[in-house]
Amino acid sequence: MTMLHTLSISELSARLARKELSSVELTRFFLSRIERLSPALNALITVTAEQALQGAQAADRRRAAGENGPLLGIPLIHKDIFCTDGVRTSCGSRMLDNFIAPYDATVVARLKAAGAVMLAKANMDEFAMGSSNETSYYGPVKNPWNTAKVPGGSSGGSAAATAARLTPFATGTDTGGSIRQPAALTGVTGVKPTYGRVSRYGMIAFASSLDQAGVFARSAADAAMVLQVMAGFDPKDSTSVETPVPDYSATLDEPLKGLKIGLLREFFDGLEPHNAALIQDALKVYRALGATTQEVSLPHLPLSVPTYYVVAPAECSSNLSRFDGVRFGHRCEAPKDLMDLYKRSRGEGFGAEVKRRIMTGTYVLSAGYFDAYYLKAQKVRRLITDDFRAAFGQVDLLIGPTTPTPAFDIGAKIDDPVTMYLNDIYTIGANLAGLPGLSLPCGFVDELPMGLQLIGPHFSEAKLLNAAHRFQTATDWHRHTPRGYE
Amino acid sequence: MTDWEVVIGLEIHAQLATRSKIFSGSATAYGAPPNTQANLVDLAYPGVLPVLNAEAVRMAVKFGLSIGAAVARRSVFARKNYFYPDLPKGYQISQYELPVVQQGKLEVMLDDGTVKIVGITRAHLEEDAGKSMHEGLPNASGIDLNRAGTPLLEIVSEPDMRSAKEAVAYMKKIHTLVRYLEICDGNMQEGSFRCDANVSVRPRGREKFGTRAEIKNLNSFRFVEKAIHYEVARQIELIEGGGTVVQETRLYDSDKDETRPMRSKEEANDYRYFPDPDLLPLQITEEFIEAVRATLPELPDAKAARFAHDFGLSAYDAGVLSASRELGAYFEAVLAELGAAHAKLTANWVMGELSSALNRDNLNIADSRASPAALAALLARIVDETISGKIAKEVFEAMWSEGQAADAIIDAKGLKQITDSGAIEGVIDAVIAANPKQLADYRSGKDKLFGFFVGQVMKATAGKANPAQLNELLKTKLAGGA
Numbered sequence: 001m002t003m004l005h006t007l008s009i010s011e012l013s014a015r016l017a018r019k020e021l022s023s024v025e026l027t028r029f030f031l032s033r034i035e036r037l038s039p040a041l042n043a044l045i046t047v048t049a050e051q052a053l054q055g056a057q058a059a060d061r062r063r064a065a066g067e068n069g070p071l072l073g074i075p076l077i078h079k080d081i082f083c084t085d086g087v088r089t090s091c092g093s094r095m096l097d098n099f100i101a102p103y104d105a106t107v108v109a110r111l112k113a114a115g116a117v118m119l120a121k122a123n124m125d126e127f128a129m130g131s132s133n134e135t136s137y138y139g140p141v142k143n144p145w146n147t148a149k150v151p152g153g154s155s156g157g158s159a160a161a162t163a164a165r166l167t168p169f170a171t172g173t174d175t176g177g178s179i180r181q182p183a184a185l186t187g188v189t190g191v192k193p194t195y196g197r198v199s200r201y202g203m204i205a206f207a208s209s210l211d212q213a214g215v216f217a218r219s220a221a222d223a224a225m226v227l228q229v230m231a232g233f234d235p236k237d238s239t240s241v242e243t244p245v246p247d248y249s250a251t252l253d254e255p256l257k258g259l260k261i262g263l264l265r266e267f268f269d270g271l272e273p274h275n276a277a278l279i280q281d282a283l284k285v286y287r288a289l290g291a292t293t294q295e296v297s298l299p300h301l302p303l304s305v306p307t308y309y310v311v312a313p314a315e316c317s318s319n320l321s322r323f324d325g326v327r328f329g330h331r332c333e334a335p336k337d338l339m340d341l342y343k344r345s346r347g348e349g350f351g352a353e354v355k356r357r358i359m360t361g362t363y364v365l366s367a368g369y370f371d372a373y374y375l376k377a378q379k380v381r382r383l384i385t386d387d388f389r390a391a392f393g394q395v396d397l398l399i400g401p402t403t404p405t406p407a408f409d410i411g412a413k414i415d416d417p418v419t420m421y422l423n424d425i426y427t428i429g430a431n432l433a434g435l436p437g438l439s440l441p442c443g444f445v446d447e448l449p450m451g452l453q454l455i456g457p458h459f460s461e462a463k464l465l466n467a468a469h470r471f472q473t474a475t476d477w478h479r480h481t482p483r484g485y486e
Numbered sequence: 487m488t489d490w491e492v493v494i495g496l497e498i499h500a501q502l503a504t505r506s507k508i509f510s511g512s513a514t515a516y517g518a519p520p521n522t523q524a525n526l527v528d529l530a531y532p533g534v535l536p537v538l539n540a541e542a543v544r545m546a547v548k549f550g551l552s553i554g555a556a557v558a559r560r561s562v563f564a565r566k567n568y569f570y571p572d573l574p575k576g577y578q579i580s581q582y583e584l585p586v587v588q589q590g591k592l593e594v595m596l597d598d599g600t601v602k603i604v605g606i607t608r609a610h611l612e613e614d615a616g617k618s619m620h621e622g623l624p625n626a627s628g629i630d631l632n633r634a635g636t637p638l639l640e641i642v643s644e645p646d647m648r649s650a651k652e653a654v655a656y657m658k659k660i661h662t663l664v665r666y667l668e669i670c671d672g673n674m675q676e677g678s679f680r681c682d683a684n685v686s687v688r689p690r691g692r693e694k695f696g697t698r699a700e701i702k703n704l705n706s707f708r709f710v711e712k713a714i715h716y717e718v719a720r721q722i723e724l725i726e727g728g729g730t731v732v733q734e735t736r737l738y739d740s741d742k743d744e745t746r747p748m749r750s751k752e753e754a755n756d757y758r759y760f761p762d763p764d765l766l767p768l769q770i771t772e773e774f775i776e777a778v779r780a781t782l783p784e785l786p787d788a789k790a791a792r793f794a795h796d797f798g799l800s801a802y803d804a805g806v807l808s809a810s811r812e813l814g815a816y817f818e819a820v821l822a823e824l825g826a827a828h829a830k831l832t833a834n835w836v837m838g839e840l841s842s843a844l845n846r847d848n849l850n851i852a853d854s855r856a857s858p859a860a861l862a863a864l865l866a867r868i869v870d871e872t873i874s875g876k877i878a879k880e881v882f883e884a885m886w887s888e889g890q891a892a893d894a895i896i897d898a899k900g901l902k903q904i905t906d907s908g909a910i911e912g913v914i915d916a917v918i919a920a921n922p923k924q925l926a927d928y929r930s931g932k933d934k935l936f937g938f939f940v941g942q943v944m945k946a947t948a949g950k951a952n953p954a955q956l957n958e959l960l961k962t963k964l965a966g967g968a
Contacts, residue, residue: 204532
C-alpha cells in the first residue's frame, strides 16, 4: 500500500481490476501524499479532496457494475487552465482567483467519463505565460529535485506533482514548450500532441493557434493510456481535427529497426557540452535499437523565438480582452466610470508578464505595425513549417535536446524576459508548425534531470510514444525519483 | 454657385433569420427577457470557443448568388478588437480582408422608371453585439446579451448613389431581396434591417470624391432619406462657408432631424484586425454553392419581367406586384382562378382596392380579409358583366367588412347589372322625355351633355345599367334613332 506511488498506471489499473485496491483507497493514498509533500513544492492551487473521494466512490461503483476502463478510478491532477465544473479555475491569475468554472473543459469531461479522479488543480504560470512557473499569482513552484530551482513552466505545477509522485499523471498545456520544458526539468515524460489532436474547448486560451493540451506521466506507456482518452475530434472546437485516433498502446513495442532519426544541425550548434553528451548517449541507445541517424537542417528554425514572441502575444492580447471586470473574474472596488473599471480591474488582476505580453501583442497588431510584425511573423511561421515538412521527407523523427540547460535558480531570470524566453528555443518550433513533440528523461547534469526531445510529423503521436517507450525499455532514466519522494 | 453632386454608399446590416446564433447554439428570437438567450459562448466565458453556424453561411451564399456575385471559395473570419461592455469577448468576429461574397450588382428601378445599377462591393458575415441599457437603473448600466452573436450579413455598396431617393430605392430593393430569399425578416423596428450611410458631396464633374461622413444605425427608409438630406445640406453649407468636411461617424437624431458627431477622430479606435485563430478559414465547395443555387426562388427582377412579358403588364405594375413574394403569389393566385387574360384588371384591383384596404387596416397580404379566390370571384362578375367596376368596389367593401362572398352580396343587395336592352331603352326614353331642353342643346352641338344623360340613366337605375350597353343605346337615341 505504501508503494502505490511507484506503480505505473497499468499496474494500478490491474490492481483495481482485480479488486485488490479500490479507487477510494488509491485516492486517499495520493491525497495524503499531497497533504504531506505538496506544501513545500507549492505545486497545487486547489486540492479537491471532497470531490476526489466522491469521484473515487463513483469509479468503484462503476467497477463493481462490471466496467473496466484503463483509467477507471485512477487519480490525476489538472493544470488550473482547464475549466472544471464547480471548482475554482484560476489560470494562475489574481484575475480568476474568484472564478468558479460553470462547466467542464472537453479534456476534463473526457477523463471524467473514463473514470479518472481529479485530486487537485495544479499551479502554473499566470495564463500559461512563463517558462519557470514564477509568474503565478500563487507563487513559484519548486522543483522536487532541488527546491531552490524552478520546475520550468508554464505547466510547472503539473510537472512537479508528477515528478514528486503526488499523482500518477497530470494534464498540461503547451504553447511554446510548456509541457516539454517542465517535463525535462523535472525528469518526467511529457507529450504535446499535434495541434488539433486534443480539444481546446474549456482550456483558457493563451495563444489559440499554438495552444495544445497534453499529458505528464512517468513513462511513455502511461502517457499513451492517458492520451488515448484525451485525443479526438470535438465539435465544440473548430480547430480540432477529425482524424481517427490510433491505439497508442498497441504499437508501443514495435521495433525501431530502420527508423530514420534526424538530428537538427540548428539544435546541436553551440549546445552545452554536458547536454550534448547526454544526447549523444541517447542516440547510441537508438542506434543499438536499430535506428539510423542523419543530420538535417531547418534553416529558418533560429527565427522561431522572435516569430513566437510576435504571434503568441498578438493572440493573447485579444484572447485576454474578455477579462474586463464586467461578467466574471476580478473587478476593482467602486469604479467611478467604465474606463476606470477596465483600467483598474485589468491593472490589478493581471501580473507583470501578462501585461508585458498584452502590450507587445497590442503593439504588433496596431495600424502601421501589423505588416512589419504580425504579417511578417506569419510568413516566417510558414517557412518554418515548410522546413519541418521538408525534413520529414528525409527522416521519420527529429531528436534533440528539450532545453538548453537544466533547471535554473528561482529568481535567476525572472527580471530578464529575453533570457527567460530563450529557454524555449528548442520547443517553440513544434508549436509554430503544429507538430507533436515529446520530452523524456535522458540523464542528469549537476544532479538535475535533462530531457530528450522527439518531434514527429503531424499525427505521429503513436510513433513518438513507440520511440520513447523503446528508449525507456532500454534505459532507466525515467525511473529516477527525486530524493524524499521515493 | 457650385453645382454639387451627392455621393452615397450604404452599408446595410441584415440580421439573418437563423434559429440559433452565428457561433453558439443560443436562440435568436427577439424580445426575450434580458440575458435569457445568452449561453457561456455568448458571455465569452474563459475557455469557450466559437463554432460557425452552417445555416448562416448558406444564407450568405444565397444572397451572393442572387446578386450575381462571386462566392469566395475561401473566406476568413477576423477579430475586430475594441472594449465595450456589450461586446463580451472584447472583439467582434467579422470578416475583413476576405469576405464570403465579393463583387455583385443590383438593378434598382427609380420613380421615373429608369433603371440604376448599383455595385455591391462585398457582403460579409459577422456577429452582432449586445445592448447596453441605461434606463431604469440608477447609477448603473445594464447589459442584455441576447442579441450578442446574432448573425448579420453586412452588405456594402459601391458609392454609386447620387441622391437620397436613389439610396432609399436601393435599400428598398435589398429589403425586398432578403425577404424574397427568406434570409432576413426585414423587420426594421426590431433592428433586423438597418444601415449606415456614407455621404459626401463634390462639385459636379469632378472625379475625386469629397470627404465622407458616416451616418450610423438608420433603421427606417424615411430616416435614411431625411438624414441624407440633412447631411448633404450641412456639408454644402460647410464647404460654401469656407470650411472643410471631416471624416467622422455621425448619428442621426430623428427628433431634431439632424446629424451630429458620435466620436471625434482622436477617439477613433484602432481595431487591430487579425484572422481569428479559433476559426479555420471558411471553405465553400462548388457542390455547396450549387446546392444553394437550387434553392433560390424566382427573384424580384425575374418575376417582374415574367409578369410584364406573360401578362402584358406595364413595367411599373410588374415592379409593384413583384415587390414582395407574398404580393406576387397573391396576384398569381387570383389569376389562376380568373385567367391570365384578365391580368390588367387583376393588377389594378390588387394594387388599388386591395392594397388600400390592407394599408387602411394595417394588415399584411397574408392576413388579407379577401382571399385570392374571393377576389377572383368578385372580378369574375365584372368580367361577365354581372356588375360594373363601380358597383364592384361597393361589393368589395362589403366583402371586406362582412366577409361574405361577392355573389351573396350582389344577390342580397340587388346589385346585379341591367343588361336587358329593352329595360335600358325604356329608362333612356323616359330620361330624354323629361329633359327636352338638354336634348335640343345636345342636338345643336353640345356634345358634352352626353355625360349628363348617362348620369341621369345611372341615377334612375341605381348605377346598375350596363355602361357599354347604355353608351351605345344612348348614342343612337340621342341621335334621333329608334
